[in-house]
Structures are given as structure tokens and as C-alpha cells.
Amino acid sequence: MRGTDRSRCFSREVIYPVRVRNISVMESTGRTLPSAILRADGKKLLAKGHVISEEDVRTLESEGLNEVWVTEPEEGEVGEKDAVLQAAGKIGRGAIEVRLATGGKANLFTTERCCVLVNEEVLKQFNSRPSMVVATSRNFTWAGSGTKVAVVKSAPFVVAKTDLEALLSVVEERGPILQALPIRNPAVAILYTDPVNGERARQLFENVMRERLNRFGISAGETLASVEEEGAVTAGFQHLLRAKPTAVLIASTTAPAGPDDVIGRAMVRAGCEIESFLAPVEPGSLLLLGYKDQVPIVCAPGCFRPARRNVVDLLLPPLLAGYRVSAWEVGGLGHGGLLV
Numbered sequence: 001m002r003g004t005d006r007s008r009c010f011s012r013e014v015i016y017p018v019r020v021r022n023i024s025v026m027e028s029t030g031r032t033l034p035s036a037i038l039r040a041d042g043k044k045l046l047a048k049g050h051v052i053s054e055e056d057v058r059t060l061e062s063e064g065l066n067e068v069w070v071t072e073p074e075e076g077e078v079g080e081k082d083a084v085l086q087a088a089g090k091i092g093r094g095a096i097e098v099r100l101a102t103g104g105k106a107n108l109f110t111t112e113r114c115c116v117l118v119n120e121e122v123l124k125q126f127n128s129r130p131s132m133v134v135a136t137s138r139n140f141t142w143a144g145s146g147t148k149v150a151v152v153k154s155a156p157f158v159v160a161k162t163d164l165e166a167l168l169s170v171v172e173e174r175g176p177i178l179q180a181l182p183i184r185n186p187a188v189a190i191l192y193t194d195p196v197n198g199e200r201a202r203q204l205f206e207n208v209m210r211e212r213l214n215r216f217g218i219s220a221g222e223t224l225a226s227v228e229e230e231g232a233v234t235a236g237f238q239h240l241l242r243a244k245p246t247a248v249l250i251a252s253t254t255a256p257a258g259p260d261d262v263i264g265r266a267m268v269r270a271g272c273e274i275e276s277f278l279a280p281v282e283p284g285s286l287l288l289l290g291y292k293d294q295v296p297i298v299c300a301p302g303c304f305r306p307a308r309r310n311v312v313d314l315l316l317p318p319l320l321a322g323y324r325v326s327a328w329e330v331g332g333l334g335h336g337g338l339l340v
Helices: 054-062 080-091 120-127 161-174 198-214 230-241 262-269 311-320 327-334
Strands: 006-008 013-015 020-024 044-046 067-071 077-079 092-094 096-101 105-110 114-118 132-136 141-143 148-154 158-160 178-182 188-194 220-227 247-252 273-277 288-292 295-299
Touching: 044 054, 077 080, 077 161, 080 092, 080 096, 080 105, 080 132, 080 148, 080 158, 080 161, 092 096, 114 311, 120 132, 120 161, 132 161, 141 311, 148 178, 158 161, 188 198, 188 230, 198 220, 198 247, 220 230, 230 247, 230 262, 247 311, 262 273, 262 288, 262 295, 273 327, 295 311, 311 327
Parallel strands: 092 178, 188 220, 188 247, 247 295
Antiparallel strands: 006 013, 020 067, 077 158, 096 105, 105 148, 114 141, 114 178, 132 148, 273 288, 288 295
């Protein structure tokens, strides 16, 4: 009976909020504990919500326990373990593995270096319903292999089957909450520019650029220095693009007033489509983002001399994963875009 069953677990009386059943310890593998089991001295042996393993069975028997209370879902209910595993298997895609945890939780870990994409609207819709919630890393997060990027948590012990079906339908209709896009062998080309001498820009920015890329476990590929003149910059783009880089970064000593300045004109002349100018991020508001076919070209004045976090650090993970960041998504960086 729900709410009225009573048990003594090593001299501790418990009232359970869920249907429970007393079974033989030998038959308890894979079942969930409705309350903590304590040793005779009062120390915790197994925690509430713990899923009993074969090793636990041996431990309980060694403590002299022959029977144990376990949860018993009723018709129309799903146990917390099965519920979170079903949800975790649906909410994430890509380089992810699911690992069951105690207390009605399932964790999502990356299986390789990747960028985490989060659909915040689907996340909000999922979390606004009863019975289960999901917490994730921030959108565009860079994650190394083996990083926990999300956790699914259910209500204690059981979830109504109708609630679970409603939650899963949200993901089936609107797509996954989280994607882990692998970052495999990225090649970053760099164009250093200055109105007088391109090598001056290289000397100013090269060390910080190296440090910034090292944060993501990568190093610069082909680099070039150019005087900041439309024809020379265009030729520089064309030379770097022939190497088929994952992305091109422009480290300029000047700050553009808009896409019609030298860098923007050279990008268009080299065949680029300008995606976005200005970003709601500080530092990095003068971002100029374009694409030559699928190769992103990023100019972010003032972001290559200081090593502090800026708009380049926010955009590099998705760009290195081959994800095409849109102007709409750049606009969405404003929430949390104040980095200083």
C-alpha cells in the first residue's frame, strides 16, 4: 500500500511514498531501495534510491540481512531507473554515452572531443512538465572526451507512464535537447593584417593566438601576414582557402566600422557571404563573420592581443565542429555575453 507500508531496516522505521515489497536479498539484484539501509551501528550501508547490484547482495548477506524492501511500480508507472534511461536515450545525439547514476539520475558523457549544442527552447519545454528534468552544459560548450554534459533526474522512485510518454513526445516532435558534434582534426588558418606591415600583426598576436588555440587542444595550421589592403587581403584569403582549413581567423590591428571596410570588402571579393556583423558579446562586439562555401571566416578586432575570454572562444567550438553558426545564433549570445 502506497504511503502506509512500514519496514525496519536495521532498526530504522520508514514510511514509504511509493508502493514497496519485501523480497529475498538473493532476488533483489536490479531493484531500487525506497530508503537507506543502515548498519547496526547506524552508519549508512546503501543509500535511498540505490539500485542493488550483485556485489550489494553479497554485502547485505554478509551483514546478516536476508530480506530487503524494494520499490514496486504499480500499473501505469515506470521505475525511476527505466524512466531516466529512456529519456536520456532520446534527449541526446552524437558523441554521447549514457551512464546510470544513483538517485533516479542518468548522466550523459562525451565519447570524444566535441562541441555541445543545446536547443534551449526544447529544454525549457521538457523541464516545464512534471516528473523529470534535464540540466545541460551551455550551448556551444567545448568538451573533451569523458566530460559530463547533461544529467536527467526523475521524481523519486517512479514516473507516471503518461508523463514519461508526454516528455518523450516533446523530443520526438521537436528534436533532441542536446547534440555532441565531434571535433576531429581541425585545421585553423590565420591571416595577420596591418595597414603598414602584416608582420607587425603577427608579432603582436602570434603568442596569444597560440595560447588561445591551445585551450582547445589544437595548434595553428597555415598562417600568412598581409598588408591591410583590399587586393592583398583577398589574395591572402584565396591562398589560405586553397588549403581547405576548418576555419580562417583574421587577426587585424585595426577595428572595422562595418562590412564595407577593407576586411569585409576583401571577404566578399574572395567569394565569401557575410553572415553577421556585430555580436552582443563583450569583449568581441565588432565581430565580422562570413563563410566561403562551408569554411567560416572570423574577424574579431581586439580579441587576439589579450588572452582573456572573448567572442572567439564562444564561437570556435561550433565552427571547429563544422557547425554553421547563423546570425540568429550570434544574436543569442547576448544572454551571458558579458564576459568581463
